[in-house]
Amino acid sequence: MKLSRVSVLLSVASVWALPAPKAQSSAPVNPLAASRASGSLRGSESLLGNNPSIPIPTEPSTVIPPGQFELAPGQTEDEQLGLYIDLSNVKNPQPIRGGSTGPTDPGPRTEAYDRLNSDLFIPPATDAGDAPNAKWPFGLSHNRHGLAGAGWARQQNVDQLPVATAMAGVNMRLSPNAYRELHWHKAGEWALMLNGSVRISAVNEHGQTFVDDVSAGDVWFFPAGIPHSIQAFENGCEFLLVFNDGEFSEDETFLVSELMERMPESVVAKNFRTSVQTFSKLPDGQLWIFPGTPAPKNISEQNVTGPAGVISKEAAYSYHFSQQEPYRVPGGSIKVLDPATFPIAKGFSAALVTVEPGAMREMHWHTTSDEWTYFLQGTARLTVYQAPASSRTFDFSAGDVGYVPVPNAHFLENTGSEPLIFLEVLQAAEYSDISVNQWLGLTPKQIVKDHLNVDEAFLDTLPKTEPFIVPGNRNLSTTDFTGT
Numbered sequence: 001m002k003l004s005r006v007s008v009l010l011s012v013a014s015v016w017a018l019p020a021p022k023a024q025s026s027a028p029v030n031p032l033a034a035s036r037a038s039g040s041l042r043g044s045e046s047l048l049g050n051n052p053s054i055p056i057p058t059e060p061s062t063v064i065p066p067g068q069f070e071l072a073p074g075q076t077e078d079e080q081l082g083l084y085i086d087l088s089n090v091k092n093p094q095p096i097r098g099g100s101t102g103p104t105d106p107g108p109r110t111e112a113y114d115r116l117n118s119d120l121f122i123p124p125a126t127d128a129g130d131a132p133n134a135k136w137p138f139g140l141s142h143n144r145h146g147l148a149g150a151g152w153a154r155q156q157n158v159d160q161l162p163v164a165t166a167m168a169g170v171n172m173r174l175s176p177n178a179y180r181e182l183h184w185h186k187a188g189e190w191a192l193m194l195n196g197s198v199r200i201s202a203v204n205e206h207g208q209t210f211v212d213d214v215s216a217g218d219v220w221f222f223p224a225g226i227p228h229s230i231q232a233f234e235n236g237c238e239f240l241l242v243f244n245d246g247e248f249s250e251d252e253t254f255l256v257s258e259l260m261e262r263m264p265e266s267v268v269a270k271n272f273r274t275s276v277q278t279f280s281k282l283p284d285g286q287l288w289i290f291p292g293t294p295a296p297k298n299i300s301e302q303n304v305t306g307p308a309g310v311i312s313k314e315a316a317y318s319y320h321f322s323q324q325e326p327y328r329v330p331g332g333s334i335k336v337l338d339p340a341t342f343p344i345a346k347g348f349s350a351a352l353v354t355v356e357p358g359a360m361r362e363m364h365w366h367t368t369s370d371e372w373t374y375f376l377q378g379t380a381r382l383t384v385y386q387a388p389a390s391s392r393t394f395d396f397s398a399g400d401v402g403y404v405p406v407p408n409a410h411f412l413e414n415t416g417s418e419p420l421i422f423l424e425v426l427q428a429a430e431y432s433d434i435s436v437n438q439w440l441g442l443t444p445k446q447i448v449k450d451h452l453n454v455d456e457a458f459l460d461t462l463p464k465t466e467p468f469i470v471p472g473n474r475n476l477s478t479t480d481f482t483g484t
């Protein structure tokens with residue numbers, strides 16, 4: 001059947017905003033609505049399905065011609081190579097790999113996302129299947145502000161990253177002298193100081209006490225149920241918290257102010273053998289993050305001890321990780337902190353990794369734990385391989401969280417021109433992994449050869465110790481993968 005459709009040119013605005021042509025708007029109009037608005041809320045039934053009298057708009061081609069965009073270095077290389085494509089400075093970035101002229105993206109779009117996530121926008125052709133999302137930027141988290149400009153906190157838990165069931169993260173800021181209110185919670189709290197310094201204190205179930213000052217690069221740990229306080233010094237601070245429960249919420253901690261507010265006043269008075277008047281000036285609602293009076297510089301002034309004394313060195317709640325020398329390898333360095341040297345943080349094993357430009361945290365996996373990752377500096381990409389036959393590549397930059405479920409294989413490649421720094425946190429009694437380099441290096445050559453069809457010369461290069469990091473060419477667009 002030949003349709004006699006009228007061709008008309010419509011602008012974008014007319015497609016989305018203008019009412020349908022008069023001929024179609026025969027629906028009855030609500031008189032109340034008509035008194036305030038023009039047009040009607042719903043269209044005519046005559047718009048349903050095939051209708052030869054509806055005009056087909058003649059629009060320009062949706063294909064973006066080559067003159068209207070730029071290709072980034074590497075974008076024309078074989079899509080199986082999956083080179084990193086840096087879209088940060090190209091005009092009108094397009095999802096093209098492997099020399100083809102398409103498909104282009106006419107929009108709607110927000111280019112900033114595409115530039116930050118080129119491996120989602122233009123996946124390597126090796127990506128396949130349905131690996132779960134592995135990325136959450138704290139920059140997309142709601143930022144809860146404390147009282148009177150005292151600070152803020154934003155979180156990532158299973159609400160933001162559903163695959164992250166074993167760990168959750170919080171990024172917290174305390175203004176000068178501000179407190180994170182005295183509190184406790186169901187999960188264990190592992191923390192890395194990101195900037196500035198704080199005084200932390202706690203009391204354990206034996207009536208032993210702990211107080212310490214920690215600064216950028218240091219770590220603390222408070223086991224589940226242990227009440228603690230955190231107060232910034234005069235320059236303020238920022239830190240990262242990791243909890244051993246993906247459902248942890250910073251909004252659901254147990255607070256000293258609420259403890260008093262939620263008990264009968266008579267009970268509170270009786271508990272402390274005082275009058276109700278003692279607590280007549282309790283704060284109204286949570287303090288959570290609030291301004292404080294400056295902590296005394298001399299820590300001894302806040303060193304309260306009872307008959308049980310102080311918490312022993314072996315059970316200390318802090319570790320001055322900033323003072324630990326990194327283990328240097330070609331292409332970067334790694335610092336490990338796990339219960340071998342920080343015993344109170346049972347089940348928390350971490351590595352702080354620095355990867356030089358062009359280098360890569362090698363292909364590996366963890367045998368018993370998911371990995372929660374935080375990016376402190378630079379940019380990286382990670383491909384996660386999950387059986388059966390799935391892989392997906394994600395791009396990260398400072399302030400992002402990454403998550404890799406056990407025992408998925410992955411790597412982290414530095415995609416920028418400055419050193420990449422990231423933190424890996426595991427729920428494990430020791431920090432460990434299976435290095436693909438070392439695994440194959442310690443497997444009989446004949447077996448590797450029969451599986452992968454590689455030659456003898458290559459087999460001779462496989463290491464018998466774990467490299468952790470492999471150096472690489474700083475030029476990510478080149479196909480010479482042996483240089484630096």
Ligand SMILES: *[C@@H]1O[C@H](CO)[C@@H](O)[C@H](O)[C@H]1NC(C)=O
Binds near residue numbers: 195216
């Ligand atoms: C802390 O923040 C200040 C202000 O932005 C910055 O100058 C400094 O380099 C930061 N320190 C660290 C250790 O990141």
Ligand SMILES: *[C@@H]1O[C@H](CO)[C@@H](O)[C@H](O)[C@H]1NC(C)=O
Binds near residue numbers: 211299305310
């Ligand atoms: C606190 O006092 C105890 C002695 O009661 C001492 O052993 C401990 O080192 C002190 N701690 C600090 C941080 O000054």
Ligand SMILES: *[C@@H]1O[C@H](CO)[C@@H](O)[C@H](O)[C@H]1NC(C)=O
Binds near residue numbers: 298299300301
């Ligand atoms: C710190 O305070 C303690 C106890 O108040 C005192 O004995 C010590 O002399 C002080 N140290 C300094 C350096 O002021």
Ligand SMILES: *[C@@H]1O[C@H](CO)[C@@H](O)[C@H](O)[C@H]1NC(C)=O
Binds near residue numbers: 476
């Ligand atoms: C990087 O390598 C590509 C491909 O070999 C080359 O075209 C490009 O000029 C190189 N870039 C730099 C900055 O050397």
